[in-house]
Amino acid sequence: MKVSHYFEFEEHVTGGIAASVDHQRKMLDRVGIEYTTEPTLDADVLHLNVMGPRSVWHARRARQAGVPVVAHTHVTAEDFGDSFRFTNALARPLKPYLRRAYGLADLLVCPSEYNRDLIESYADVPTTVVSNGVDREKLAGFESLEAEYRERYDLSPPTVFLVGHVIKRKGLETFVETAHRMPDVDFVWFGPIDRSLKGRDTTRLIDEAPSNCTFTGFVDDIRGAYAAGDVFCFPTHEENEGIALLEAMAAGKPVVVRDIETFSWLADGEECLKVGDRDDEETATDDRDDNGRDHDRVRGDDVEGFVEAIDELRDADRRAELGANAAERSEAFSLSAIAERYRDLYADLV
Incomplete structure (x- = not known):
């Protein structure tokens, strides 16, 4: 089996999408699936990661040639806003465009x-869920960088941290205001x-x-972030999954997240701490641990x-x-745990 694994705008797109594509290719290598990064119909499957105009054109050609098309749904109108300049203005027309683009696929991942x-x-279009995964090998040896990165940014434990592009959607205002409220704690993005x-x-x-x-x-070296940080604070308002969150968990860092639907798979009080807008009385429970902590109460x-x-x-x-x-919960998201999913979904299409 050969896959055309194409990432439009690969030279320009960074962050979570780029990390996901890197993870996918490592998983294809892991299970021995041959692939090319060029968009070609000389393949059994055309897998597209960003549905830009060139990807749409290649998808149309593939459908005419009878080559199955897989499209990753990294981009939605919902998570496009409050990201970069002009993205709010583009979010509204983006949705009908994506409807047409995703409609060209035989399977959406x-x-x-x-x-x-x-x-x-x-x-x-049929859909399947496959996590972006976490590359544990990328984090190997992160602990050795703790002293260097704490000294570089003058950080004292417990340091509250976040990893990723600095964008408003990821809860920038909350992150900064929380730092204002806790002047004795170091916050670093x-x-x-x-x-x-x-x-x-x-x-x-x-600036303020x-x-x-x-x-x-x-x-x-992003490993330095996970070495110097003690509490991963992720007040994002909208997220498709959150690779940095998975990395923090794999590094054994406690995580604090906003109580949004994306993170419904995380158990509050056990695998994370959740902050939400539900009324305390409505969410309080009598089930407490030996230390009196209420695990089901969203803050x-x-x-x-x-x-x-x-x-x-x-x-x-x-x-x-x-x-x-x-860390234990993150094991299910390791590349080794996910890789076979790609062999299966490609085989089903072919």
Whole structure:
């Protein structure tokens, strides 16, 4: 079997989509599937990762030639807004475009159940869920970088951190305001800033961040982020899955997330701490552990909730407990655990 595994805009797209494509290709190598990165019909399957105009053209050609088309649904109108300059204006016309583009596929690969629920309103095409996965080999030896990265950015434990492009959608305002509320705690966001691509609100939030909130920009070795950080804080408003979250979990870091549908698979109080807008009385439960902790109670909305959750994780033992559970949960997302899914889905199409 040979697969044409095409990533349009590969030279320009970074972040989670680029990481997902890298993971896919490592998984194809792992299970011995031959592939080319060129868009060609001299293959058994055409797998497209970003449905730009060239991908749409190749999909149409493939359908005419009888070559099955697989499309990854990394991009949705819902997660396109509040990302870079002009993306809000483009989000509305993007949806009808994606409906036509995704409709050309024989199978849509969705990175999460939440993403699949969205996509099923886009096109009447069979869908399957395959996680983007976490590349544990990429994180190997991260612990050895702790002293170097703490010293480089003047960080003291417990350090609250986030990894990825600095964009408003990922909860930038909440991250900065939580840092304002907790001046004795170091907050650090590891990842590209790209000011020329950001809107005025985003640059203002970065510039007005308190002294205990650091934006590193691009880092040469992302393992340093997971070495220097102690609590992964992810207040994102919209996410298809979240590779950085999976990486933090694989590194054994406790995670604090916004209580959005994307993260419904995570058990609050056991594998993470969730911050939501549900009323405390409605979500309180009598099921508490030996230490009196209420595992099913989602903490209050936004900044107050994140302050509460991070306060809970000042306790090193609690961080270790939650981090160990997160690491165990992440094992199901390793590339070795997912790779066979690609052999199966390609074989079914062929």
